[in-house]
Amino acid sequence: MLYLVGLGLADETDITVKGLEVVKKADRVYLEAYTSILLVDKEKLESFYGRDVILADREMVESSSDEILAGADKLNIAFLVVGDPFGATTHTDLALRARELSIPMQSIPNASILNAVGATGLQLYNFGQTISMVFFTETWKPSSFYDRIKENVQIGLHTLVLLDIKVKEQSLENMARGRKIFEPPRYMTVAQCASQMLETEEERKEGVYSEDSLAIGVARLGSADQQMLCGTLKELADSDLGPPLHSLVLLGKRAHELEKDYIKAFAVNGESFGQSWSKHHHQ
Amino acid sequence: MLYLVGLGLADETDITVKGLEVVKKADRVYLEAYTSILLVDKEKLESFYGRDVILADREMVESSSDEILAGADKLNIAFLVVGDPFGATTHTDLALRARELSIPMQSIPNASILNAVGATGLQLYNFGQTISMVFFTETWKPSSFYDRIKENVQIGLHTLVLLDIKVKEQSLENMARGRKIFEPPRYMTVAQCASQMLETEEERKEGVYSEDSLAIGVARLGSADQQMLCGTLKELADSDLGPPLHSLVLLGKRAHELEKDYIKAFAVNGESFGQSWSKHHHQ
Numbered sequence: 280m281l282y283l284v285g286l287g288l289a290d291e292t293d294i295t296v297k298g299l300e301v302v303k304k305a306d307r308v309y310l311e312a313y314t315s316i317l318l319v320d321k322e323k324l325e326s327f328y329g330r331d332v333i334l335a336d337r338e339m340v341e342s343s344s345d346e347i348l349a350g351a352d353k354l355n356i357a358f359l360v361v362g363d364p365f366g367a368t369t370h371t372d373l374a375l376r377a378r379e380l381s382i383p384m385q386s387i388p389n390a391s392i393l394n395a396v397g398a399t400g401l402q403l404y405n406f407g408q409t410i411s412m413v414f415f416t417e418t419w420k421p422s423s424f425y426d427r428i429k430e431n432v433q434i435g436l437h438t439l440v441l442l443d444i445k446v447k448e449q450s451l452e453n454m455a456r457g458r459k460i461f462e463p464p465r466y467m468t469v470a471q472c473a474s475q476m477l478e479t480e481e482e483r484k485e486g487v488y489s490e491d492s493l494a495i496g497v498a499r500l501g502s503a504d505q506q507m508l509c510g511t512l513k514e515l516a517d518s519d520l521g522p523p524l525h526s527l528v529l530l531g532k533r534a535h536e537l538e539k540d541y542i543k544a545f546a547v548n549g550e551s552f553g554q555s556w557s558k559h560h561h562q
Numbered sequence: 563m564l565y566l567v568g569l570g571l572a573d574e575t576d577i578t579v580k581g582l583e584v585v586k587k588a589d590r591v592y593l594e595a596y597t598s599i600l601l602v603d604k605e606k607l608e609s610f611y612g613r614d615v616i617l618a619d620r621e622m623v624e625s626s627s628d629e630i631l632a633g634a635d636k637l638n639i640a641f642l643v644v645g646d647p648f649g650a651t652t653h654t655d656l657a658l659r660a661r662e663l664s665i666p667m668q669s670i671p672n673a674s675i676l677n678a679v680g681a682t683g684l685q686l687y688n689f690g691q692t693i694s695m696v697f698f699t700e701t702w703k704p705s706s707f708y709d710r711i712k713e714n715v716q717i718g719l720h721t722l723v724l725l726d727i728k729v730k731e732q733s734l735e736n737m738a739r740g741r742k743i744f745e746p747p748r749y750m751t752v753a754q755c756a757s758q759m760l761e762t763e764e765e766r767k768e769g770v771y772s773e774d775s776l777a778i779g780v781a782r783l784g785s786a787d788q789q790m791l792c793g794t795l796k797e798l799a800d801s802d803l804g805p806p807l808h809s810l811v812l813l814g815k816r817a818h819e820l821e822k823d824y825i826k827a828f829a830v831n832g833e834s835f836g837q838s839w840s841k842h843h844h845q
Contacts, residue, residue, distance in 0.1 A: 290580075292580035293580055295578050296575040296577055296578070296582060297573075297575035299579060362677075363677045365677075365680025371820060375683075375820075378827065388571060388673035388678040388783075390568065390673055394645075394646045394649065394673070394676045394677045395648075395671040397646060397647075398647075402651060402654070403649065403676055405691070406691065407690055408690055409686060434691070434713045501670075537655070540658060
């Protein structure tokens with residue numbers, strides 16, 4: 280049996296009781312370690328589970344899935360995923376491969392950022408499609424996210440923006456020389472995301488949003504240390520929300536008074552919050 | 563301290579380890595019992611937690627929230643919510659009230675149907691806004707959901723439809739006479755939802771969807787007994803997915819080949835699935 284086990288968002292105690300039972304009984308336990316991260320490391324998990332955990336990087340999951348699934352017709356394999364197991368396409372691939380091999384599969388759901396973002400006080404039924412923001416480089420600034428935001432904005436919906444993480448990346452030079460030397464991990468901040476959004480608006484000039492559009496920056500959601508900051512994109516571009524992981528929500532104009540009441544406690548600046556709200560939001 | 567604790571979707575073991583610790587230590591434990599239900603009853607939860615749980619119905623949460631919060635400046639109050647704590651507006655109200663009373667609050671996320679629906683194999687970033695479907699009566703058939711679906715369909719996105727539940731409802735007669743007699747609980751089925759959707763299309767005639775639009779019915783998600791059925795709305799209107807809870811996803815045309823590969827295993831009829839897919843969906 281292949282078990283896809285969601286770990287939730289913050290630390291080792293965010294696993295469900297059901298998930299923990301699976302981990303304790305499984306013959307092998309893998310931890311998917313490239314689409315997201317917990318705020319605790321592998322050693323902490325191993326000590327909590329009382330057993331070893333095998334780190335599964337992108338290469339292993341995408342190219343050697345049969346290694347992960349080896350013997351799963353008789354053995355119990357637990358594949359641990361930060362958040363919910365079906366948050367990333369790559370896990371659907373693994374589940375499909377298991378189906379081809381006639382390996383039974385069970386998934387154990389958990390919180391993902393897509394629903395936990397409700398802790399901002401923004402109502403989940405007011406969100407449109409979720410988008411991802413990748414790190415821009417000098418020569419690569421993909422703006423397809425802008426078209427998706429435009430679709431949400433036209434309907435008046437909020438947009439959750441998931442921020443890029445780079446783990447186990449090689450520099451072009453090391454890759455060219457075949458050296459397995461990896462760069463330090465990088466996690467996009469709310470400030471970087473807001474800057475890239477404004478850069479793209481300046482480029483595309485379709486007025487989808489502007490410097491004074493309201494957004495909420497969210498950091499370390501689900502942890503005791505979680506932080507939320509509501510401000511204009513310009514304000515968030517200058518913000519510092521501390522260690523990863525960060526996410527951002529761009530507010531839609533269909534926002535509700537109850538949402539306003541809840542999020543104003545997170546405002547960078549009560550005055551500019553009130554002004555931006557009056558300008559952009561109504562029911 | 564007020565703790566809002568998500569219980570997840572199916573049974574008593576879907577609580578997180580962190581949530582269970584809170585429940586065990588709290589001075590009072592409430593179970594919100596009207597926006598959704600687990601597939602196990604209160605007694606099962608009490609035996610698992612080793613303590614009593616107070617059922618909180620709509621009246622208590624909406625009119626007597628101060629009773630729930632009484633003493634929470636010194637005591638630990640756990641308020642248990644099926645799914646994720648911020649899945650329903652009413653819990654944002656409770657959190658706001660706690661803030662007014664200067665009661666500190668912590669929420670403990672869990673899976674909700676909004677992310678667990680990824681277990682269908684449909685990609686979560688291809689979903690638009692989520693809608694709710696209420697039970698139609700002879701004289702009340704609200705169709706505002708149709709406008710929301712239209713917005714999603716125009717962009718090509720999937721729509722998750724959450725289905726009405728009626729617990730502790732009084733008949734008009736009993737209400738008029740002030741008799742606290744409650745009707746048996748009712749849970750909308752996938753078949754009822756598909757029928758109401760088709761009835762509304764017939765009424766509104768804007769061609770937002772049709773009898774041969776593809777959808778997925780989902781039942782008892784997250785339980786060992788979970789079931790998924792992919793068919794046209796006409797096929798789903800005649801389906802029987804067994805006991806509650808049910809949900810439905812209307813497929814958007816932006817659907818991806820990987821999604822097709824995954825969901826075809828749930829098809830009522832492989833042939834009509836292939837035909838409907840070719841007609842309505844492309845990347």
